[in-house]
Amino acid sequence: MDKNLKRMATMQRMQVTGLELFYKNGYYNTSVDDILKELSLSKGAFYYHFDSKEDFFTQIIENLLVRKVYSMLIEPIEGHDNPLELITNCFENALETAVHNELDFGFALNNFITEFNGRNEKIMKHLNDILKVWEVNLVSTIQKGKFNNHIDRHVDAEGVALFLMSSYLGVRTLMAESCPSARKYRFMSQLRQYFKALEIKQSTF
Amino acid sequence: MDKNLKRMATMQRMQVTGLELFYKNGYYNTSVDDILKELSLSKGAFYYHFDSKEDFFTQIIENLLVRKVYSMLIEPIEGHDNPLELITNCFENALETAVHNELDFGFALNNFITEFNGRNEKIMKHLNDILKVWEVNLVSTIQKGKFNNHIDRHVDAEGVALFLMSSYLGVRTLMAESCPSARKYRFMSQLRQYFKALEIKQSTF
DNA sequence: ACTTGAACCGACTGGCCAGTCGGTTTTGTT
DNA sequence: AACAAAACCGACTGGCCAGTCGGTTCAAGT
Structure with a gap:
């Protein structure tokens, strides 16, 4: 060593x-x-x-991408506070790096998934694993929020997690395209709007 | 001719x-x-x-992609009914084609944007134009919904449009990755959830 | 000083691919 | 039939790039 x-x-x-x-x-x-x-x-x-370019990339995923996604998108939402607030802050910070055109690992993930989808099964497996970890952590955070009465108990945790991941990946694509700052602001507003629907009342399905 | x-x-x-x-x-x-x-x-x-591969692709965008995005994502939301219902049905149909693994032009758009972003300005311009048209139409549909009392007048139409586009592009990426049918279902549920927050009460910002 | 192996160099190979060009076929016109 | 233009053919060029390999340099141990 x-x-x-x-x-x-x-x-x-x-x-x-x-x-x-x-x-x-x-x-x-x-x-x-x-x-x-x-x-x-x-x-x-x-x-x-x-061994090869592919091996090299695989190691990049395992050594850099996984850890960074973890520290940027997963760790920040672990805790006993209101999950909706944790997630809001987490997204706020993650998108802020995007505004400054810094390397955003969530976005990198999105790009690579798009690039390898249906083209390189082996690499896709690694990328999917990261998504899976993200999803699982979102779900359990939301479940916890339901227990602690921060979130209405009727909401579908898997659905919310999917919706959050979707909108995040999507907005990153659109932010890269133009007016990142304005779009970040608008996006966060709507996210809060959506979260309101999860807070107290009976609903979902 | x-x-x-x-x-x-x-x-x-x-x-x-x-x-x-x-x-x-x-x-x-x-x-x-x-x-x-x-x-x-x-x-x-x-x-x-x-003239070239790039010229070829540009013509594909203009002749096929633009029209298809228009007919799948824009035309269906034009009308005087409740915009939230129109959009729901539109997304439902668009995502259904995705489930069947058919060529989904919204997804194609997403893939190409990711592929060309920051790499080919000329092509990006064409792709951005499509996004712009989609966005403009979403915004005006939502505005109309506010006039017709289908949507709370406090909602930020641009924000909603962005959020819709984001989540759509994002979920398509995730649907391509795995369990498209289940994810479509979950996504649509959450979309309806989100729409509830736009319906009647005072809020937004 | 000498040895040994890890770390690194860079010319080279073979394959792929956008784009070229001189030629052939097909089609329409008279 | 004769001709011209349109449509199409396919061998070729030049450049890029992943991966190879015989060689050199450097550092640590003895």
Whole structure:
């Protein structure tokens, strides 16, 4: 582990730069050489550390994407406060990074899913796993909210989770397209609107 | 116009097949030869009718995508009935085609936007125009609903339109990934839930 | 100083693909 | 039939790119 320090450092550098470029230009539009040029490294170094471009990407998912999605979209909603508030704040923060054009891992996830959907089963499996974790955590957070009387007990937790994930992924696509700031603001307003429908009264189905 | 009949027919065939393959495999992952093979046509035929792959795709957008999005997502919400009902039915139908794995033009739009975002300004312009038309029509439908007392007059029409577009694009991504039928059902339930919050009371902002 | 293996270099291969171009066939016109 | 234009053919070019491989450099141990 100590001897592997240099190895780890190089691999890490490659992965970070790789994710950046894959995020910006897409997987298929980013050549291994593009990444290597950025780092002043050579093909030899790359294939010394990774088996293939696909293997490289898989490791990026496991080492970077999973963790970041976790820390940005999952951890912030764990807690005993009102889940609707937690989720609101979480989305607010996540979308704020989007406004500043920073690397948004939720969006990266969305892009990669779109890019690999129906084209690369192996990679899709990894991406789906992340979605699954997100979904499961949303559902359990909402269930908890029902127990604690923050959320009406008739609401369908799975449905809400799906709706939240959908609208988040969708708005990120639209924010990338134009007026991110205004759209973030409008989106958050509507989210609050939607949450009101989940709060107290009897309804759902 | 009469003399051009064969020309038109061939171009049409190419475009229809092109859209299918671009939809299935993505633009960059579909070679011109792939499309030609499908049609038993040659490179010569292709470049006789189109200037470039990009020109070809642009014409597909203008001739097929625009019209289909219009007929599937815009026309159905024009009318004097309750806009919330119109939109509900429209989404219901649109998502139903998705369940059957048919070519869904709303989804195609979503995929192409993701694929070209930040990578091809020229094509993005065309795609954005479609989104804009969709948005404008949603907004005016909602405004009309406010006038006709179907929708609370405090609601932010632009916000609702954005939220609807977002959630639609997002759920399509998630439906493609797994359990489309169940997700469609859940999504529609939540959409109705959200619409309830827009119906009568004072709120918004 | 010498050895050894990890880390890295970069020229090269083979395949794919957008676009070209000289040629052939098909179609319509006279 | 004769001709011209439209439609189509397919071999070829040049560039890109994933992956290979024989070689060099560097660092640690002895």
